Amino acid sequence: MNTMILNGVKKRYGKKAVLADISVVLKKHRFVVLLGENGIGKTTLLKLCAGLIPYDSGEVLLNGARTRQARAQTSVYVSDEVNMDPFLTLKKAIEVHKRMEPSFDQDQAIEWCNQLALPLAEKVTTLSTGQRHLFSLVLAAASSRPIIFIDELLANLDSAKKEAMIALLTDVVTDQSRLVVMASHAYEEVELLADGAVFLHEDGIEIIEDIETWRQQHGASLKALFSKVGRS
Numbered sequence: 001m002n003t004m005i006l007n008g009v010k011k012r013y014g015k016k017a018v019l020a021d022i023s024v025v026l027k028k029h030r031f032v033v034l035l036g037e038n039g040i041g042k043t044t045l046l047k048l049c050a051g052l053i054p055y056d057s058g059e060v061l062l063n064g065a066r067t068r069q070a071r072a073q074t075s076v077y078v079s080d081e082v083n084m085d086p087f088l089t090l091k092k093a094i095e096v097h098k099r100m101e102p103s104f105d106q107d108q109a110i111e112w113c114n115q116l117a118l119p120l121a122e123k124v125t126t127l128s129t130g131q132r133h134l135f136s137l138v139l140a141a142a143s144s145r146p147i148i149f150i151d152e153l154l155a156n157l158d159s160a161k162k163e164a165m166i167a168l169l170t171d172v173v174t175d176q177s178r179l180v181v182m183a184s185h186a187y188e189e190v191e192l193l194a195d196g197a198v199f200l201h202e203d204g205i206e207i208i209e210d211i212e213t214w215r216q217q218h219g220a221s222l223k224a225l226f227s228k229v230g231r232s
């Protein structure tokens, strides 16, 4: 299984402390949903884990990788930010990924695009926002990196795109070699996929190791849990 360990991580933007002494150990999960109210620091947490931004103190380990560069090579971060040349066709963008990462699964990426009706011959710039989010997820899923951080991609998708994205995520989660950590406010959509949950709130962090057991014990959904713990 993949591991994500944070020990006493602190992060400030200027004078503003965003993450204060965050510690988390994820060792047995495949899909962890990261919850918390707007502005609490979910994006910051995902980006610093993925090595995209620095943190001030503490330590972050992804499968034992400690340095920013090593963590960036162990993980992929997907968000609504465009991180590809918008004037490439989807097919070309896939080829570029294959060149940059030889173990990238080009055939699988093309198959997913076909399944999701993403137009391989069109330029990235012609995609709708929802299609672009789906394509970003396809590129992340076809990467061989074991840990995928997803930052709220389900927002603003119509129900067909949402279903397509959940289907793709289900494919990724079924592959037991992956750990997906996804920040989302769409609890209902990801509830069935998630085997763990992490709540960020003003007083720190709370981990639900096993959502299924929690549900049985409390007879409540993730949404109920969030309203209780996360003050949504």
Ligand SMILES: Nc1ncnc2c1ncn2[C@@H]1O[C@H](COP(=O)(O)OP(=O)(O)OP(=O)(O)O)[C@@H](O)[C@H]1O
Residues within 6 Å of the ligand: 013, 018, 036, 037, 038, 039, 040, 041, 042, 043, 044, 045
């Ligand atoms: N580059 C930055 N410079 C200064 N402040 C920042 C920067 N990025 C984020 N912040 C601040 O840090 C806090 C946490 O932001 P972050 O985007 O991590 O929260 P979030 O939980 O992902 O929010 P949301 O649910 O709205 O996406 C916010 O107050 C935000 O304004």
